[in-house]
Amino acid sequence: MSNRVRFAPSPTGHVHIGNIRVAIFNWLFARHEGGKFLLRIEDTDRERHTKEAVDALFDVMNWLGLDYDEEPVFQSARRDAHLAAADRLLTEGKAYKEDKGNTGKGECIIFRMPNEDVVFNDEIKGELAKKAKDLQDFVIVRSDGAPVFHLANIVDDIDMKITHVIRGDDHVENTFRHVLIYKALGIKPPKYAHLPMIINQQGKPYSKRDGDCFVGEFRAKGFLADALFNYLAFLGWSPGGDREKLSRQELMELFSLDRVKSSPAQMDLKKLTHLNGQYVAELPANDFIAAAGRVVENYEWATGVDKDYFAKVCRLMQTRTHVYSFVKDWKYFFSDDIEYEEKPVRKMLKKPGMKTTLAVLRGKLDNIGFSEESIEETIRAVEKESNISEGKLNQPVRIAVTGMSTGAGLYETMALIGKARCLVRLGYAIDHLCEED
């Protein structure tokens, strides 16, 4: 029989990065093995399960290309099956009823731990064992009649014929109990593989307070699904070679559980950004234009931009856009109300003689055709006249024209922005940013 794995999230509205990585590993395993990747929505925690939360989950999975093979199973719809299993355990004496702790809430059903040690072989961590004395009886059905996670999870896995349970490290302790339930039910447990956790900058488990912990946030910031997928696949796993940028197809072919590490991995935003930049750079120009266009819609300075002009800006900026959010710095292409970086202004513009030099340059630029070549020639000429070494005038001009110290090639940028605007900005810099000579 072919392998069957499942991703079994409890939808809360936001999909956590750690959770989605579990989904990715399950997906990769299934696709590598030619098995089935199934989805089960564990929506039994009534108060948090909403239609929106489930939709958000589907949306994220779809975005990342995590396609599943059969209709998703909703755990809430399987209550009868869970309860039937509990009844069976009850009649066979493997569980009992009790008002645990005399709460007055009524009787719940409690699984009776057999007095025996438990051992299972984890595909990643190796043999894991637990002494009988370290395990206690536990509730499987609440006094209000609702099945508890441990029971529901197992009964569903059995019915879905799950062969490998690939989940987070935080479930290791549960597994000892789960193995015992399987045994009580007379069913052979699946194989288990526990993935190391993802930790934050402080080396602590990722929490909601860390920011950047939901898939939606990465998407909103302009990370590409393929890049995030690639990056996450390499957290806690590596194929062993020197390559780190791998296509989904390659990842699928290379993936195996025995190369998953068992120590936790820290998320590195810089590295993700770098990887993402590589993916962005090789995007077809039109895809980039379309995506950047969607981002730019968020800024009033880009309303009503000319399509051709925008395409030209994109052509200039694509290779230096590591993440779409960088588009926020494109304002100077579209508006004269630019924001100046303080430090470069101080360093490059507030220099003795700069005011005069820029004024001379402005005067000359006013009389040329404003092609890339002529702009360059003019700057060179002014440098010579003003006794400035070659190339040293570029940065001051860049700051004056764009407000920033980095960007695309200066001449291309100026030519694109256009003569009129460049002159206005040069004028502003001369009057307001330069030091009096």
Add this chain to the structure above:
RNA sequence: GCGCCCAUCGUCUAUCGGACAGGACACCAGGUUUUCAUCCUGGUAAGCGGGGUUCGACUCCCCGUGGGCGCGCCA
């Protein structure tokens, strides 16, 4: 507290008893670009500590230390 797990450059990792411990991100330096970004080259940087086992340990074992997880009528 008890139990289980984990431990290589700052970070992600390779190594599966014998190599100058390799790569990537970040960082630094140089080169290219008469500017910026890319790009190229080079560099800094690691086996938690202590015992064993062995001819030989990052690798195997034990003890510490540090960290994580679990010990719910949450999932």
